[in-house]
Amino acid sequence: MKLVVQVKLLPTPEQATALEATLRAVNTAACQVSRHAHEHRTFRNYDLRKHTYTQIKDEYGLAAQAAQHVIKKVADAYTTLHANLRAGNLGKAGSARRIRVESTPIAFRAAAAQPFDDRCLSWQIDARTVSIWSVAGRLKNLAFTASAQQLTTLSAHRRGESDLVYRDGMWFLIATCEVPTPGVKDPEAFLGVDLGIVNLATTSDGARHCGKALNALRHRRRELRRRLQAKRTTSAKRLLKRHRRKEARFAANTNHVIAKQIVTEAERTGSAIAMEDLQGIRDRVRLRKPQRVMLHSWSFHQLGAFLVYKAARAGVAVIYVDPAFTSQQCSSCGQVDRKNRLDQASFSCTSCGFAEHADVNAARNIAARGETGWAVSHAA
Known part of the structure; x- marks a missing residue:
């Protein structure tokens, strides 16, 4: 079965700046690929690669594998969007919401997560460091912290891609692990x-x-959000941002x-x-x-x-x-x-x-x- 292991990165200020620039570059490139896909109604990974790969690689200084992942990320996003449209999750045909979704290309936040494979990212589990590609060059000896159980799982079962995530001022790597599962026992x-x-x-x-x-927590949070949203002040918005996801x-x-x-x-x-x-x-x-x-x-x-x-x-x-x-x-x-x-x-x-x-x-x-x-x- 597939599980994910999330580890927290501990970058130096210079490494954090490089990571931030990397996410900004790949997501700006993803927005450009998305606009092309929407304008030309081209959503297959292979077709998008044929028309946008060279352009985004040269324009944004992306490595070959990073450019491939940008294009695949866009193709996967449109696959998910079209599945939601078919399922009716974005409104009925002709509704204002559905028309708005269908007429607008998918946009990617500047700090949206980006996948990295083993060509762009290598793990040194014993040293608790990673080496990762960035637009500023390869970042080596980038430290991370993890529990003993997480380290054991990463060492034994990590497979495939890992996602670089920036959230609440912190950097994370979310790694996919293929963990073997025991056979289901006949119930007594x-x-x-x-x-x-x-x-x-x-x-x-x-x-x-x-x-x-x-x-009780949900009730308190709901009332707090209601009061802060009614104030509409800078400090209220700052407090709302600090409390989100709690x-x-x-x-x-x-x-x-x-x-x-x-x-x-x-x-x-x-x-x-x-x-x-x-x-x-x-x-x-x-x-x-x-x-x-x-x-x-x-x-x-x-x-x-x-x-x-x-x-x-x-x-x-x-x-x-x-x-x-x-x-x-x-x-x-x-x-x-x-x-x-x-x-x-x-x-x-x-x-x-x-x-x-x-x-x-x-x-x-x-x-x-x-x-x-x-x-x-x-x-x-």
Whole structure:
């Protein structure tokens, strides 16, 4: 499986200046290639290379391999754009948003990330340095910092390209690693996981991972952004810039911790993980306006993705089930009734009288459906 390892670069002032000039040059060149692609409706890597390679290489002082990567970056960006257009993610045909997107060439920020392959970038893992191409020449002995685990992963599994990233005044290299995964073990049981907003994740064994701290942080950040945006002063904009991405980092860390705990428990008990297939839930669910903010800030997809890749590394099977009526169905007798769900936290079956926390009951239904689905899909 593919994983990425992010290491922080520690450039000298001269090296930082060269890196900044390099990103500015390659992204200016990418904007020029993008304008050509948009104007001539030429989006294939080979065709773009034929018409723009020599020009950007000479005009911006790019090395041969760097120029190739600039062109490939543009071609990949248009491939992604066209996929989003076909999927309707950028509006319906004829809508103002879609017309604006289709009529404007893709633009690249001056500090947008740039890929480097082994011809432009070499790693000295033991010395914790890299040698990287720049418009000012080869930068040797560029130091980086990484944990012992990251160094081990880089040394054993790094493959392909690495991206040079400038973010919040810091330089990073994000390296792609091909990590071998163990075979999936046949499950002895199933651990159902109910994803939610109040409780971010609830498992069928009764463990609840509360989202109170994350939801409180999001509320505070939302109110802070509202007040600062209303001021529209230079200091307010500076504060907004300083606080950006803090909420996303906190949410990602919370999801990592929850996913690790769930996968560890599944591995310990020899269980497979059963989850609801929540794809498209934001389009299906209709909520009152005050609730929409919470729904659209709900990072269930990220938590699910973390569960999947951590489970794969541990050899734990993952199966998706139909989410219909899991919160209304009794996990004891199977009766489905909206009246079973008394409120957000309470479940009481109107047929058999079974009572349980609503999220735990839903997780047990998910586990049962996971067991059934596994038996069907793995029948001899």
